[in-house]
Amino acid sequence: MSIQEFFHMGGYAFYVWSSYGLCAVVMILNVLQSVSRQKKTLNTLIKRQRRTLGQ
Amino acid sequence: MSPRRKRIILILFVLAGMGIASVLLLTAFEKNLLYFYSPSQVAAGEAPSTRAFRIGGLVMKNSVQRNPDSLEVSFVITDTVNTTKIVYDGILPDLFREGQGIVANGKLVNTGVFQAQEVLAKHDENYMPPEVADALAKAGGTYPLPENHKSK
Amino acid sequence: MFTRFNQFASPKHFYDLSARLTPWFTWASILLLLAGLYGGLVLAPADYQQGDSFRIIYIHVPSAWMSLFVYVVMAMAGGIGLIWHVKIADIIARSSASLGASFTFLALATGSLWGKPMWGTWWVWDARLTSELILLFLYLGYIALQSAFDDRRVAARAGAVLALVGLVNIPIIHYSVEWWSTLHQGPTITKFDAPSIHMSMLIPLLLMALAFKSYFISVLLIRARSEILEYECNSTWVEELISNRSF
Incomplete structure (x- = not known):
């Protein structure tokens, strides 16, 4: 099987690669959103504690 | 916005969403509880005669006739007991072939022929490589194999 | 036994445990x-019939399975939180919703592309596709409900009731292809006799x-770790954890 054949997917390239692409986008967005939220939560709590300690 | 007001709006929103969902569900299932009729049901007069409905069955071998000048095509579908002739003018899905299940949406015209507005292919739950399908067909297996399937 | 369960279900313990488990599941x-x-x-x-287009199965079917699995997890966790007031159960239910909605969306979108x-x-509008769409609405309703209440305990209770009521939809989705004549084909893997998919195609699917x-x-x-921190932000263990991180 050649590389062209692989990407051509027997004429179904649009449908197959759209499915896989969509899945990759959704899964990666879920991870990024969850990780950034955890960082944001920790930072907010750290800032809040500094504020209360500074008072 | 006060929290209470926010809550009330939200509850209304959820109720509206659930309402829309149930209406969708009911209309969809009311009309299509039986998604399609079989040729036997049509022969028995169970299918509606005036409004459009769906009919499903296997395309009979050697029944497909194409008009060489247009997209017009006619074929016979069967549920192994009764048959119905279907005429259609349009593009058929990739999976349409003799021996394959299809669902057609349309009306019975007075000659007892089903005039389809739309033809959808129904595929089965079997997945296998072409070589395996060939071997099964040679061994007289139970898998219905279309006449014109392409083996690479 | 019960004390051990309580210890496991304590937010602090769960927070530490999930930190240790996450890399394993990620890898x-x-x-x-x-x-x-x-x-x-x-x-x-x-495939002998569908050619290369059948490869969408490797995204579509796992997404569809997960859309059901995550819903059951969410409803069960919600139920446990509702009855026994287990904080971690509420957190798991709340953290599952957007993931479940993502899987349901993927199952519908890839199904459409297939x-x-x-x-x-x-x-x-056949029974399988319609009931899966209703599952997406249930997830979205749950998420909207969560963001509507400022009091997390009230939100968890309301969400749990919605999730438990929606649980009836799960067997409807699963058996829809057998109960009604649908355009969607019958089950391939979960029927009682041997799965009707060739081994070389089945193994990647699993x-x-x-x-x-x-x-x-x-x-x-x-996600649960973020939820725990927000939920427990005034407890001593979170304050200790934060001061250990910032100094």
């Missing part, structure tokens, strides 16, 4: 995903299903 899902993709896209032969070339249509499951657990644990 497991990456490795399984690579193996499944290689098997599904390269090793598996084209239906167009094979069936000849993007969408039909690998992908496991990959999706590990992915779900790993992201769920990350």
Whole structure:
């Protein structure tokens, strides 16, 4: 099987690669959103504690 | 916005969403509880005669006739007991072939022929490589194999 | 036994445990995903009827399975939180919702991308597709409900009731292809006799299903950690944890 054949997917390239692409986008967005939220939560709590300690 | 007001709006929103969902569900299932009729049901007069409905069955071998000048095509579908002739003018899905299940949406015209507005292919739950399908067909297996399937 | 369960279910313990477990599930899902993709896209032969378009199965079916699995997890956790007031159960239910909605969306979208070339249509209102769409509405309703209440305990209770009521939809989705004549075909893997899919195609599918499951657990644990911190932000253990991090 050649590389062209692989990407051509027997004429179904649009449908197959759209499915896989969509899945990759959704899964990666879920991870990024969850990780950034955890960082944001920790930072907010750290800032809040500094504020209360500074008072 | 006060929290209470926010809550009330939200509850209304959820109720509206659930309402829309149930209406969708009911209309969809009311009309299509039986998604399609079989040729036997049509022969028995169970299918509606005036409004459009769906009919499903296997395309009979050697029944497909194409008009060489247009997209017009006619074929016979069967549920192994009764048959119905279907005429259609349009593009058929990739999976349409003799021996394959299809669902057609349309009306019975007075000659007892089903005039389809739309033809959808129904595929089965079997997945296998072409070589395996060939071997099964040679061994007289139970898998219905279309006449014109392409083996690479 | 019960004290041990309580210890496991204590937010602090769960927070530490999930931090330790997350990398394992992340790596497991990456490795399984690579193996499944290689098997599904390269090793598996084209289908005798559907050609290469059948390869959408490796995204569509694991997503559809997960959409049901995550809902059951969410409803069960919600129920446990409702009855026994287990904080961690509420947190798991709340953290599952957006992941479940993602999987449901993927199942519907990839199904549509598969239906167009094979069936000849993007969408039909048959029992399987309609009930899966209602599952998406249930997830979205749950998420809207969570963001509507400022009091997390009230939100958890309301969400749990919605999730438990919606649980009836799960067997409807699963058996829809048997109870009604649908355009969607019958089950391939879960029927009682042997699965009607060739081994070379089945193994990548199972690998992908496991990959999706590990992915779900790993992201769920990350989300649960944020939820725990927000939920417990005034407790001593969180304050200790924060001061250890900032100095």
